[in-house]
Amino acid sequence: MAAPGQSRFVSQLKRYYALYTGGFIGFVVLLSILEQMGVPNKMLGYIFLGVTVLLYAGIGILSRTSDVAEYYVAGRRVPAFFNGMAVGADWMSAASFIGLAGTLYLSGYDGLAFVLGWTGGFVLVALLLAPYLRKFGQYTIPDFLGARYGGNIPRTIGVFAAILCSFTYVIAQIYGVGLITSRFTGLDFGTGVFVGLGSILVCSFLGGMRAVTWTQVAQYVILILAYMIPVIWLSVKHTGNPIPQIAYGYVLEKVTAREQVLNDPSTPEGAREAEVRSIFRQREKTVRDHLKALDAEGESYLATEKARLVKAVADLQARQDTDPKVLAAANRAVADFPPDAATARKKWRREAEADREKSGPVMAHAEPFAGPDEATRDNKRKNFMALVLCLMVGTAALPHILMRFYTTTSVREARHSVFWSLFFISLLYLTAPALAVLAKYDVYTLLVGSSFSELPSWVSAWASVDKSLMSVTDINHDGIVQLAEVTIGGDLIVLATPEIAGLPYVITALVAAGGLAAALSTADGLMLTISNSLSHDVYYKMIDPKAPTGRRLFIAKALLLGVAVFAAYITSLKPGHILFLVGAAFSLAASAFFPALALGIFWKRANRTGAVLGMLGGLFTCMFYMYITYPFFGVNAPLWWDIDPISAGIFGILVGFAGVIAGSLLTAAPGKDLQNLVDQVRYPSLDGDFKPKDH
């Protein structure tokens, strides 16, 4: 493509997206005027989500294409800057947007493993993969494995692994889509899933990578605005400084000071906290006694206990002066009583665990690897490191991210585009820790110590929506909120920030739209990866290499539809929770792809046997460890070297590298043509270069 054409294209894009961003801000302003005029909140939520979803579908329709290179790699003319934004949206999922700040709120320093892992991985992408994959210049990651190692076996394993990790990840995204649409529009979860999915489909179905790229750029703009606006506001409220990333050091100091006061029983507030904690300790003991008795006496204990509760209700009813609230509580206790031993054990264990957490001192937010003794601390440190490594290597191996670097115009642009990607991603990851601290400051100073009769309005609002997100109960009946009486679900932090900061409802709707954009953009990229692996790698490369363009695209689109419907169906069954799925996807990708990809570029001696051994070995080690350790599967075998299940990939990566190296050294070196391919991939331009053909 000639230079003047591309630079005109770039300036055109800049103009379009500047207009779009201005238009979007105008739209938010317009809605806030409508809010002032008295349009109800539910209506605003509908308008917001409806307009953004229509917008994405509109971009999809405008970018429809029937050209193979446009469909698979957006015509390879996406400028570095815009590819950076698209990678940003592709990368930041519902888990980053909604979950991350909450995780940081709940686990303090230890949660920063996600921040480090999800950004530092791009250093690996930049240095080890992106420029070389761009030079190779085909369509999918299995393409590279197939060409580099020769034959269909490495490609087939690549397809299997790509589908496995992308599918695991896409379920988590669709789950997020369903959650957001149902919460903000009142539609039920299943309908929410299908409405969100509709917009993904219009987009990728008509225009493939081309449509997904330009939609993702639009989604990035929405999600970053939605994330930043409330946090900036909150920062101004607490510090007077509009740059939260700089201002929150000072807030963190105050949070730490508050932690010390609340943990010190010689202060009046500390004494009240201690009182609540001792009530929780008592409750834990009671539940543990139940458990012990259950173990000793079995089902008969349940029957006696239940009889006792029923009798208590009868006694209360017999008395004239019974408080109706007390009676209701006693009735509830009977109704909630577990029907059999297994249920009882599960329920009581959960309760004991919850009470135990509440009876401990306030966690120090800034302290790394906190623990009562050296062994606990060391173990936490080890797992922190393992998780960081797993997430980083997983980042550098997820096919939907690597695939985006095929879409730039050149190797040079690919390198620059990793820079822009990391830049745009870091904007959010630098903000999330600030948000966690600012929200914590609000809770520790404004909520704690306030009176139950005058709770801040956001607290009562969210407590009425979902008890698992926000609940406050006056445990010691003193009418004042203690920290131990507050239960906060992680997702609350981002969702409630606009209200905590005292912003109008429009901003809450904006945050919902941002979360939706994050989930949809990631889901878009993932579904395309899955259907492309099937249509390009399986159908075109292995089944029918002579297929005409029209049929290839027809197959690609039909598969996309099938994958989408199947993924939505699986999601509607609600399998496991989001963090479990996300962690699994990273570990699987890291184990299966990274060793074979990186060594394929940097070690000419790596051959097919090595690749097959490394990929299969890594993948199966990782799957095996997840199977035996994730509570979900119910095996619960002892951990290897105390490594948490979420970091299963660490074993997979090691086995993967060992497999590629051993397998390659034990068999003959790859042929001349494969070695030439490695050389061509290593140099942006060589005499006698192969030209990737686009048809």
Add this chain to the structure above:
Amino acid sequence: MQLKDRHKQYWRQNLHLTGVLLAIWFVVTFVVGWFARDLQSVTFLGFPLSFYMSAQGALLIYVALVGYYAYRMDKLDREYEVHERDQ
């Protein structure tokens, strides 16, 4: 196709740069992280240093590493005449 000496030298230079940047990446992430508990008492911009590094410092360094790599490789490509010409 036969690689010329200057091609081999280009690749060595690239490996060298990649190695140095990866070493920085490793130190910033894993060495600093390993000693996080010891760095708590040091204060930086109001933050405990260990918290600052994991929440902000490391990220800024990552961005700088990737940016420097792109800039340096552009120059290296031209120096060794392996840059892409038709753009």
